[in-house]
Amino acid sequence: MTMDCKKTLELLPAHLDRELGLPESLEIEQHLQGCTACQKELAGQNMLRVAIKKNAVCFDAPSHLESRIRSALPSGNGKVNQRRPAKASSGPFGTWNWLNAGLTFATVAAITFSASLYLTSPTSSELLAEEVIASHVRSMMASHLADVASSDRHTVKPWFNGKLDFSPTVNDLTVQGFPLVGGRLDYLDRRPVAALVYRHRQHLINVYMWPMGSAGATTAGGRQTAVKTLSSQGYHLMNWTEGGMAYWVISDLEPRELMALTDILRTQVR
Amino acid sequence: MLPHLNAAYNLARWLTRNDQDAQDIVQEACLRAFKFFDGLRGEETRAWLLAIVRNTTYTWMRQNREHAQNSPIDEEFHDHHEEGSATLLDQVDSNPEAILARADDKRLLNQALEQLPVEFREVLVLRELEDLSYKEISIIASIPIGTVMSRLARGRGLLLKYLERMN
Numbered sequence: 288m289t290m291d292c293k294k295t296l297e298l299l300p301a302h303l304d305r306e307l308g309l310p311e312s313l314e315i316e317q318h319l320q321g322c323t324a325c326q327k328e329l330a331g332q333n334m335l336r337v338a339i340k341k342n343a344v345c346f347d348a349p350s351h352l353e354s355r356i357r358s359a360l361p362s363g364n365g366k367v368n369q370r371r372p373a374k375a376s377s378g379p380f381g382t383w384n385w386l387n388a389g390l391t392f393a394t395v396a397a398i399t400f401s402a403s404l405y406l407t408s409p410t411s412s413e414l415l416a417e418e419v420i421a422s423h424v425r426s427m428m429a430s431h432l433a434d435v436a437s438s439d440r441h442t443v444k445p446w447f448n449g450k451l452d453f454s455p456t457v458n459d460l461t462v463q464g465f466p467l468v469g470g471r472l473d474y475l476d477r478r479p480v481a482a483l484v485y486r487h488r489q490h491l492i493n494v495y496m497w498p499m500g501s502a503g504a505t506t507a508g509g510r511q512t513a514v515k516t517l518s519s520q521g522y523h524l525m526n527w528t529e530g531g532m533a534y535w536v537i538s539d540l541e542p543r544e545l546m547a548l549t550d551i552l553r554t555q556v557r
Numbered sequence: 558m559l560p561h562l563n564a565a566y567n568l569a570r571w572l573t574r575n576d577q578d579a580q581d582i583v584q585e586a587c588l589r590a591f592k593f594f595d596g597l598r599g600e601e602t603r604a605w606l607l608a609i610v611r612n613t614t615y616t617w618m619r620q621n622r623e624h625a626q627n628s629p630i631d632e633e634f635h636d637h638h639e640e641g642s643a644t645l646l647d648q649v650d651s652n653p654e655a656i657l658a659r660a661d662d663k664r665l666l667n668q669a670l671e672q673l674p675v676e677f678r679e680v681l682v683l684r685e686l687e688d689l690s691y692k693e694i695s696i697i698a699s700i701p702i703g704t705v706m707s708r709l710a711r712g713r714g715l716l717l718k719y720l721e722r723m724n
Contacts, residue, residue, distance in 0.1 A: 348565070348580075353562055
């Protein structure tokens with residue numbers, strides 16, 4: 288019975304929400320048996336939770352809303368809804384349908400940014416980091432991790448041919464503990480980019496790369512920058528530039544292990 | 558029935574506190590969501606759709622500032638509880654049991670929840686009304702899981718405080 292009141296009170300909401308692991312919950316239960324103050328707090332929190340669940344109004348969508356949305360949706364093979372025309376369709380890849388997916392992502396990413404702009408005004412590299420996080424999270428959520436799922440670099444690398452205006456560096460790092468899972472196209476920093484997925488134990492790692500525009504290359508000064516690290520929302524990000532290419536690595540992996548991968552990638556590129 | 562339409566509307570309705578605005582936001586969010594998926598299915602897409610609803614709402618709120626100003630954050634009131642006591646019952650000065658009893662009054666409870674600053678309102682709605690996990694909430698609200706936990710605790714404390722101020 289090691290848990291004290293302070294720790295118990297700190298974890299009590301998560302305990303009530305059934306978000307704690309069994310060992311911690313058991314420790315809390317044990318502490319509660321002998322502590323009337325914490326029992327009282329538990330009862331109070333529980334009362335409030337029950338009252339919210341019971342009394343807070345759960346609004347149902349008005350019946351006409353569904354038909355209104357359905358009629359606004361683009362019809363199967365009819366003309367596409369033009370409420371929000373994609374602006375960049377005049378680009379060199381305008382006719383490629385994967386670009387539409389990228390542009391759509393950019394729209395949603397833009398929405399994500401504006402939500403964060405609401406509170407702060409981040410720098411452009413912070414915005415890019417947000418984009419990378421959003422892309423990483425989305426790759427995990429929508430079961431769209433890899434367009435080409437293969438651990439064979441000779442399958443993954445050629446797959447990008449004709450889909451990008453550069454050839455990404457693809458290596459199978461199984462020996463080093465980072466087997467290749469696959470690759471996919473993504474859209475970051477207003478351009479299509481290569482995303483390579485590696486695995487380390489149960490952790491997935493997205494590695495993004497793309498050639499920097501002339502603006503990026505000049506602001507970066509030289510051809511190569513040191514690795515910058517960043518942690519946000521439980522993810523760790525590392526980015527650097529080398530040979531005119533921008534690299535971003537993101538995972539929920541420990542920073543130390545992610546750095547190991549970053550070091551490997553940097554030596555492979557050279 | 559479009560999947561998760563009620564959940565989407567409920568979130569937008571609680572964030573905007575307005576039926577018409579919530580309808581417009583849900584429509585826009587659904588159109589965005591449908592560009593991504595062939596359709597919306599499963600639990601993961603619920604979180605994804607709600608994330609889009611939330612982002613659409615915040616964009617919309619920025620464009621309609623008069624709504625954002627509806628609930629100016631009472632700095633003094635909130636700062637006071639920034640570090641706050643860890644316990645819920647310590648949030649109120651008077652008899653906590655009596656204040657808790659007010660939560661059983663449907664009208665008072667909804668009024669207090671509606672007045673709560675939006676960042677606390679959203680986590681409480683997602684947790685108590687939509688029964689989402691901390692993990693799902695952290696994805697929807699783009700905050701770490703630890704922040705989900707602390708916002709829920711602070712939100713509940715503030716709710717009690719609001720109930721105390723009511724009569």
